[in-house]
Amino acid sequence: MERISTHQFIKLAAALVLGQSFLSAGSLSTMIAGRDGWIATFLGFLAGIPFILLALSISFRYPGKNFLQITEQVLGKWLGKIIGVIYILLTIRFGTLIVSQGVDMYTRTVLPIMSHYVIVLGILLIIIYLFYSGIEVLGRFSEVIYPIIFLSLIFIAIFIFPHFEHGELFPILADGLVPIIKVSVQVLTWPLGYILFLAGLLPFIPREKKEQKKMYKGVIRAVIIVSILSTLLVVVQISTFGPFEAARLTYGLLVLSNMVEVLNAISGVEVIFTLIWMGSIVLKSTALIFAGYWGIQTIFGIKGKIASIFLCLLYILIPIWLFRGSALVVSIWEMNQFIITPFVIVWLLILWGGDKWKRRKKAA
Amino acid sequence: MEKKKKSSLKLSLWLIILLLIPVFLGGCGGKKEVEELAFIIGIGVDVGSEEGSYLVTMQMAKPPVGSESGGGEVENFTVSVEVERLSLLTEKVIEAFNKTPFTGTVRVIILGEELAQQGINEVLDYFQRFYQYRRTIFMLLAKGNAKDIMENKLRSSELPSLSMIDILEGQMEFNTIPVTRLGHYLTILGRVSQCPLIPIVEVIKPGQKEIEYSAEKGYEQLIGDSGIFHEGKLVDTLNDIETKGYLWLNDEVSGRYILIESDKFRVVARVTSSKTKYKVKEMEEGMGITFRIKTQAFLSEVVEKGEGKGIKGIKEWEDFVKEVEILLREAIQKECEEAVEKSKDIEMDFIGIGRKIEMKNPKYWKEIKDTWPEELVDFPVEYDIHIDINQTGLSRSGPGSFNK
Amino acid sequence: MKNPWLKMFKELTIRSHVKKVRKSPELPIDQEWDKPISFFEIKKELEKSTDIVFRRFKVRGKEDVPCALGVVDGLIDKHLLDAFVLRILMVEGVADPIFREINRKNIVDMLLDVFTPANEIKKINTMGEAVDAILSGDAVLFVEEGKEALVISARGWETRGIATPENEAAIRGPKEAFNESLRTNTSLLRRKIKHPSLRIIAMKIGELTRTDLVIVYVEKLASQDVVKEVQDRLERVKIGGLVAGDVLEEFIEDFPYSPFPQVNVTERPDIVASDLLEGRVVVLVDGTPTALVVPATLNKFMQVNEDYYERAMIVILVRFIRYLGAVIAVLAPSLYIAITNFHQELLPTNLALSIAASREATPFPALIEAFLMLTVLEILQEAGLRLPKPIGQTIGIVGALVIGDAAVKASLVSPIQVIVIGITAVSSYAIPSYDLAIAIRLLRLPLMIMAGTMGFFGLGIGMYFVLIHLLKLRSFGTPYLSPIAPFKVRAFLQDTFVRAPWWALKKRPQLIDIEDPNSKGRK
Structure with a gap:
């Protein structure tokens, strides 16, 4: 059985919570919260911590089992199967949407006339290769890619500094707390999306007591770092564009990277950033393929090979057939808000309640 | 162990085949050799002769033909085209010239005075939508027509646009004119209460603005003062x-x-x-x-x-x-x-x-x-x-x- | 298996060589291998080669015992045998009263215990052992009608002296290199590590060549799993002739179809010794002046021994340059193609103009141009590699004149392209390991094609592909990109891109699995 180390687990968590969210976070958070979008982003990510910890703590009570198996054990076979099917469909749709977002990122900017299926196949090539290389390699991939993504984002923040507009962040909290809370709830979906992957990953993480403590701490630290990073990026976008412009741009960060000029000589480096960010898209959608793969194996008991081929085909075909760049950001947003957030929260709470109730019954 | 190795090898074979498909079928989209391009440095926009059309002037730098060193000097290559909307520009130009205009190097947009009075926000949509135009592009308001300013022959025989960029970047040490970049203009536009400024560029004859020079080889240009824009329209000058x-x-x-x-x-x-x-x-x-x-x-x-x-x-x-x-x-x-x-x-x-x-x-x-x-x-x-x-x-x- | 492709790839699996053993010619003596010694049969078989000599003589003890000394001419030290075997048995010993007690029955033991003053001597009793001993350069003392024989070690053949390393030049550090003699090589290691924990295990590989080899490791430092795995893999090697130890590399590596080297090959004993102390396992083969070191990780190929002899501050710079060189060597041509064909906005305007000007008159697209230049470069490299030194300079002149100057003057290629390819070539020489440099040369071409068809996106796909491949690779259980992924803090900070000063290297690196990582003192 393959295993990932605690360090890889934490890096994976950080990379997946960050995911591709940084691409559209600026636009989506300033749309409602305006100048205070960054506060909302910060709070939204932090709010994900308790959910992730809850998921981990449930799983530690059932070592070696993934969430679907735990669900079947706690809530009974049929409810477990129903949740499992929803889970599989969700991961497939979400994963393919993320692939489409990668394609969208390219076609909107550096490769406007490249046919989109070429980009889909190109990205999928990497994703499938990574998927077939196994979960260990995914862990190592995140160890390599996450620091690079992190540095690329910091690099943008530093080099965009000369283009900051004066005092765009102020006044703080002019419109009160309501829009901030609204946006925070929306931002919460990114850490919750990570739980989708975590649900399947659980059998592969270390089981020792000592490591569990490390994992709790590591995940908290990872999410905090990611929330600080995302907040920084939203701050940078608001300070550069102003809230109105930031809300208007589809991928604010791409425009930012477009503006980076190093010593007046090197400009137009957005293509390099798109390459780096492709890594995060690959990482996230591969993670979701894994999630779907484990889901199919658990729920239907299909052999690994068939399930994987089936999944890979879906991942290739859905982005090619259903690609619509103009509506993409909206559909991802709707998917996040109206499906993933409620699904994960309800699932976690039911599981937690069921587990508690069962324990009490046992004790009695 | 052995079995697993086999399957992974087979997989890499399929992957390579899969890789080759996009390469040979769909690749090359947007490919252009660098010598097939004409690098636009500045774009000037004026009101066209017909209602709703624009006279767009593109200032392109052309490497001098047959130079082996290729260094420094460039030939001025300026074209004006009348189009209904700015995006149609490339299509029009490509019919007449052997090179494709390349907009990734645009550093300055010059707006004609008449156009500025009619409103410039419609023009700017094109510039902020296409990824090759950066938000760091400088904006200038022309005194008179943008076309005249771009076609002005400088004494140094430098491209007027390049010279304008140098002037604006030279502002680092002494600040006498506001430097307005496209991104800055758009941001100010977002603040409803504030009116953006755009500095004015003009061609000066000897003796104007207290500057004397010999006009044998051409005329100098000067950037000073600034125009106030309200809702995209030039309303006054400072x-x-x-x-x-x-x-x-x-x-x-x-x-x-x-x-x-x-x-x-x-x-x-x-x-x-x-x-x-x-x-x-x-x-x-x-x-x-x-x-x-x-x-x-x-x-x-x-x-x-x-x-x-x-x-x-x-x-x-x-x-x-x-x-x-x-x-x-x-x-x-x-x-x-x-x-x-x-x-x-x-x-x-x-x-x-x-x-x-x-x-x-x-x-x-x-x-x-x-x-x-x-x-x-x-x-x-x-x-x-x-x-x-x-x-x-x-x-x-x-x-x-x-x-x- | 109907699909011929699949069939082919099935055959190309990792251990297919285990199944297909090349048949060696069978001699009558091969069937007698395990039987008791019979001098006359051995003589009959071996006498056909003129270099094998049998000196027959009589030991005049209680009774006359006919004996014979079998040696290979040229492999033994004649003087030694004359002085300490023949002279004693035939002349000096006769005076000894005990000598008179020798008879047919006790002769072997008497000779072993008393009358053969050689320091390495042992009793054998099978045909195979006897033949092996003679052919390996030992002298075998037969009792003609007996069933036992004595192997006397009197090897003495011509060897090259210990020379300075030719391919791994260094300014500081020891200046000795391995040579073709296995014993010399092990002695070089033993002289560096004078501790009982240095283990040297002997093996023989090759049906015909019966080549000696040793596995060297330090007990308690090298992981037992790795040592066992090396032993297992070597035992599985079935090969007729092992002429050079380098052949073994292909047999024991994990991923034969990866361009990346997975076994470290070096000719310097100081490198091997420090590798041993890091817990690696070394294979030395007789007749080969290089050592194979496993497990190998990617960053090992980017390090040289001088990194540890220079001061740490300097090493940081030097390593940075080396990694930079590697990156440029992989990417420079494809970056140039991607930028000039797809993403011209990356170029500063002046540079774009001068590239455009220089390319105005050239006939080929950038991809073909780069392809041509690289081909010529590769040919030049290959041609220069094997030329005698005096002619080698010609290649340089031809290369510089024809490729550099004339091609540009004739407008065949653009000067920028010449610069790009030149930088690529120079950078690839900054990679210390020749094996890795070749791997990088292999990667360059596909990356160029990807960049030429899909620009940066294609280049990115290619790079990610290589990255995942590297992440997947393992060398004897150690992930190839260790300590970057899986991330090992100490190893990463102390000895990967930078090297911490020696006094800070208190613990052993975590590059590979070793038994006792906390033992103090790194080397």
Whole structure:
């Protein structure tokens, strides 16, 4: 059985919570919260911590089992199967949407006339290769890619500094707390999306007591770092564009990277950033393929090979057939808000309640 | 173990085949060799001859044919095309020229005066939508037609656009004109209360604007003053002093030369750094704004006149410098006042006072928001200027002053 | 298996060589291998080669015992045998009263215990052992009608002296290199590590060549799993002739179809010794002046021994340059193609103009141009590699004149392209390991094609592909990109891109699995 180390687990968590969210976070958070979008982003990510910890703590009570198996054990076979099917469909749709977002990122900017299926196949090539290389390699991939993504984002923040507009962040909290809370709830979906992957990953993480403590701490630290990073990026976008412009741009960060000029000589480096960010898209959608793969194996008991081929085909075909760049950001947003957030929260709470109730019954 | 290895190998075979499919079927989209491109440096937009059309001037740099070194010199290659919308530009040009215009190198947009009066926001949509145009592109307002300015033959035979870019980038040390980039313009546009400024570029004949030169080889161009835009339309222009006042108030000054004159002396002070802060607070006439400018400067020229000529002692110099400081303060304040005066005159908030109120006192801003530009007329503005003259150059008094 | 492709790839699996053993010619003696010694049969078989000599003589003890000394001429030290075997047995010993007690029955033991003053001697009793001993250069003392024989070690053949390393030049550090003699090589290691924990295990590989080899490791430092795995893999090697130890590399590596080297090959004993002390396992083969070191990780190929002899501050710079060189060597041509064909906005305007000007008159697209230049470069490299030194300079002149100058003057290629390819070539020489440099040369071409068809996107796909491949690779259980991924803090900070000063290297690196990582003192 393959295993990932605690360090890889934490890096994976950080990379997946960050995911591709940084691409559209600026636009989506300033749309409602305006100048205070960054506060909302910060709070939204932090709010994900308790959910992730809850998921981990449930799983530690059932070592070696993934969430679907735990669900079947706690809530009974049929409810477990129903949740499992929803889970599989969700991961497939979400994963393919993320692939489409990668394609969208390219076609909107550096490769406007490249046919989109070429980009889909190109990205999928990497994703499938990574998927077939196994979960260990995914862990190592995140160890390599996450620091690079992190540095690329910091690099943008530093080099965009000369283009900051004066005092765009102020006044703080002019419109009160309501829009901030609204946006925070929306931002919460990114850490919750990570739980989708975590649900399947659980059998592969270390089981020792000592490591569990490390994992709790590591995940908290990872999410905090990611929330600080995302907040920084939203701050940078608001300070550069102003809230109105930031809300208007589809991928604010791409425009930012477009503006980076190093010593007046090197400009137009957005293509390099798109390459780096492709890594995060690959990482996230591969993670979701894994999630779907484990889901199919658990729920239907299909052999690994068939399930994987089936999944890979879906991942290739859905982005090619259903690609619509103009509506993409909206559909991802709707998917996040109206499906993933409620699904994960309800699932976690039911599981937690069921587990508690069962324990009490046992004790009695 | 062995079995697993086999399957992974087979997989890599399939992957490679899968990889080759996109490469050979769909690749090459957007491929263009670098020598097939004409690099556009600047784009000028004027009103076209027909209703709703534009006369677009593209200034392209062309490498001189047959040069082996390829270095430095470029040939000017400027074309004007009349199109209904700006995006149609490339299509039109490609019919007539053997090279594809490449917009990734555009650094400056020049807007014709007539177009500016009709409104420029529609034009800008194209520039902010296509990824190759950066938000760091400079914007300039042409005095007259943009086409004339771009077709002007400079004495240095440099491309006018390149020369404009150099002028704007040279602003780092001395700030006499506001530098407006596309992104900055769009951001200001987002603040409803503020009117963006765009600096004006014009061709000057010998003798104009106090500049003399020989016009044998061509004419010089000059960037100065600025136009005020309201809802995308040019409504008024600021003269030199008002523009400088705007720069002081918006903390965009880091270097300047300022002439100070009194009945005793004539001094030029060079500002080396300056910082502007502001405060919105209750004043005698109600809520008002205070600009607090902290400036460091040194004396670059001292000419004494009248009686009491020849200041000798070091102690005397200290008094003299203090006197200069007071006068310098007045000079700066005058520039600022001119700008505010203009702003009140035309009821346009190009200084961004409204935005400054919003930052410092959002509650009060909400009250006056709806009546803002009109409210400006009797909005009290105060100045609190600190000058620090930290050195007077290598010598103290002027040459020959000891003789007397 | 109907699909011929699949069939082919099935055959190309990792251990297919285990199944297919090349048949060696069978001699009559091969069937007698395990039987008791019969001198006459051995003589009959071996006498056919003229270099094998049998000196027959009689030991005149209680009775005359006919004996024979079998040696390979040229492999033994004749002087030694004459002085300490023949002279004693035939002349000097006869005077000894004990010598008179020798008879047919006790002769072997008597000779072993008393009358053969050689320091390495042992009793054998099978045909195979005897033949092996003779052919390996030992002298075998037969009792003609007996069933036992004595192997006397009197090896003495011509060897090259210990020379300075030719391919791994260094300014500081020891200047000795391995040579073709296995014993010399092990002695070089033993002289560096004088501790009982240095283990040297002997093996023989090759049906015909019967080549000696040793596995060297330090007990308690090297992981037992790795040692066992090396032993297992070597035992599985079935090969007729092992002429050079380098052949083994292909047999024991984990991923034979990866361009990346997975076994470290070096000719310097100091490198091997420090590798041993890091817990690696070394294979030395007789007749080969290089050592194979496993497990190998990617960053090991980017390090040289001098990194540890120079001061740490200098090493930081030097390593940075080396990694930079590697990156440029992989990417420079494809970056140039991608930028000039797809993403011209990356170029500063002046540079774009001068590239455009220089390319104006050239006939080929950038991809073909780069392809041509690289081909010529590769040919030049290959041609220069094997030329005698005096002619080697010609290649340089031809290369510089024809490729550099004339091609540009004739407008065949653009000067920028020449610069790009030149930088690529120079950078690839900054990679210390020749094996890795070749791997990088292999990667360059596909990356160029990807960049030429899909620009940066294609280049990115290619790079990610290589990255995932590297992440997947393992060398004897150690992930190839260790300590970057899986991330090992100490190893990463102390000895990967930078090297911490020696006094800070208190613990052993975590590059590979070792038994006792906390033992103090790194080397």
